[in-house]
Amino acid sequence: MKLLALERKNVHAILEAFAPHTATEGLVPQKDEVDYVEAYEIIADSSTDRARIGVRAALWMAMLAPMWMGIALCTMASLPIMDRARIIDRMLASNTFIVRELTLLLKIGAAFALMGSRSVRARSNYDRNAVKRPSDPIVLRAPVRERPQVSLPLVARTSSPGVV
C-alpha cells in the first residue's frame, strides 16, 4: 500500500501513541526504537482488498479523531503524544462498534510493531522463564523486513514456478 506523506506521518503518530515513549512506568519503548510504519504496511499489504480498505479507514478515522471528537482542529500528528494516547483509549472503549473495531486494527499494528522489536519484547518479559532445550538451534534472526524473494520464472509445460 502506498502511503501519502500525511498518512505516513500519522501512522507513526497514532501507533506510537499506544505506548508513548514519554510514559514514566510500564513498558516504555525508546523514541524510534520501533518501526510502526513498516508493521502497518506489512499488515495492509498482506490483507484482503476489503481489509486493506478497513486498515486505511482506521487510519483516517484516527487521524481526524481530534476533529470529530471535538477536541481540536488538527490531525493526530499535531497533538502531544499523551493527548493522542488518551484519544485512542477513548476510541477503544467507544460504544460504536465500527470505531472500536477500526481502532483495534490499529492496536494490532502497534502490538506487532512493538513485540517485533527484539529489545522491546525482551523488556516485556514474555520469554523471562522460557525453557531452553538442548536441541535449540542457534538462530540468526531475520531482519525486520524480509528481503523480497526473486520470483521464479515461468517454465512452460509440466512445470510451474513452484513445481516440486
Add this chain to the structure above:
Amino acid sequence: MARLMLEDEADFVVVGTGAGGATAARVLAGAGHSLIMLEEGPLLKTAERPKELIHAMRRAMRDFGTFTTRGMHPFPLLQGRCVGGSTAINSGIIWRTPEDVRRDWIDNYGLEELVEEKGLDRAFDIIEDELGVVETAEEISGNNALRMKMAAQKLGLPGKAMARNAKDCEGRGECLQGCPGEARQSMDVSYIPRAMRDGARLHTLCRAMKVRIENGRAVGVEGLVLDRDTRKPVGKFFVRARRGVIIAASVVWTPVILRRSGLRGLVGERLQLHPGSAVVGRFPEPISMGTGATQAYEIPMRERGFKIESLTLPPEMLATRLPGAGPAWQKLLTDLDHYAQWASIVRMKAHGTVRPAFASHDADVRFTPLDRDLKVMREALATIAKLMFAAGATEVYPGIARIPQVLTDPSQVRLIEELDLTTADIHMMCSHLFGTAVAGRDAATSVVGPDLQAHDVRDLYVMDASVFPTNMGVNPQHTIMALVWRAAERLAERARAAA
C-alpha cells in the same frame, strides 16, 4: 498477465494440500496412481519459515488472517495458505468423530458406507499410527494448560489432555510459525512428502479457478499461476485428469470452485461454523505462556454446545488482547509472562452461505449466529472466567463490550451471565468450518454421494470438510482425514479395476 500456459496430466488431480487433499494424495499415490497436487500457496520448508509472527502470518496464513465473513459484524476465518493448508498452522488436535454425529450422518444422510464403525475406526487407527497421535504429556503442556487442568478439577468440569499428532513435541509453543522440530505432523511434513515419494507431483502457487467438465465428466482443472511475493496472477495452467478431479480446497474455496465450474443446487449452502472467543487472565505467579505446547488441555462440554481449550498466544497477540492504550496498557505489558488465555469454540446451529464474490477472485461468506448460539457463547465465556478465578487469576479480561474490561472478583462473572450478548460485543474468530458441498444419499438434499462423487458430474470428487452434513462440536481434522481415507481407498480400487 503472461500468456504462458502450464500443462500437465495425471490419473488424478487434487486441488488443495490440507488435511483432505493430502490424505487423498497419500492413499491414491500409495495405491500406485499417478497424481498431481495443486496448491495456491507456497511450499514453506521448516527451516525457512520465519519465526517473527508478522512474517510467519504473512507467509503461511491466508491474507494475514484478515479474510472475514461479510455483514455488520464480520469475524475472521483463519486458514493456512501454503503447502499443508491449515494443518501447517494449527495445533494438530485430534478427535475421532463423536458417536452421536456418526449416527446422525447414517440415520439422516444415508452415509452408512462412508462412516460405518469398523471401517472408520480402521482409518482412524492407521492415521493415528502414521502421524504419531498421543495425548499431550504434562511435562510439555506448560502452565497455561496446567492451570486450566487445576481449575477444571476444582470446578468438577470434564477436562482432559489433548490428543495431538505431535509425538515428539518439545512444547515450544510455535505451532503457528511452523513446528521447528517437525514434531507436529502437519501435511507438509507427513502425507505430502510421502505421496511424493510414491510418485505424486506438486505444483505450488497454482490457484484453481474451475473444473473443466466435458460431456458431464470432470476432465481437468484450470487456473492461474501466482507470483510468489505479490500473489498476483502471472500465467495460466490446465492440468488434465484421466480418472478424476478431487477438490479439497476448504469449506470456503471448494464451493467457489464448484460454482465457477457451473455446479449449482446446494453448493455453497449450509455453511456451519465453530466460532471461538477467548478470555485472558492475569496471575500473581509467572505462567510463561510461551513455554509449553501451543494447545495441550481441553474441557469438552458437548452437551452444552461448546468446548474450552488452552491456547498459547504469541506476545504480539497477547499484547493486542490486553485492554486499553497508553500508560495503563503499558503497565500490563511489563509482565507478559503472567497471563494465561483460554478459548471457547461453540457448535453453532446457524447456517450460512458461500458464493464467489462479484467481479473478483474473492469469496463472499455470510454467517449470522442465532440468538441461541450467542447464549451458548456467553455461557462458554462465563465458564472460562470462572475457571480463571478458580485457577488463581487476580484479574480477568473477558474482552466483551458493555461490561468492565477488567474483572477482579468472581462475583463479577454474573455481569457476563446477565448480558444480552450480541455479535457486536465480542471478538470471534473461526478455524473450524463445515458444509457447503454436503454429502448424502439423496441428490435433492446433498451435493456429493456417499462415495464423495458429485451427484451431477462424473469423476468429480469433494474431499474436505465441505462434505460434512453437520458440524461436530470437536476439532474436525481427524474426521476429514478418515472420511477421505475411506473414500480415496474405494476410488483407488475402482480405478484399478477399471484399468
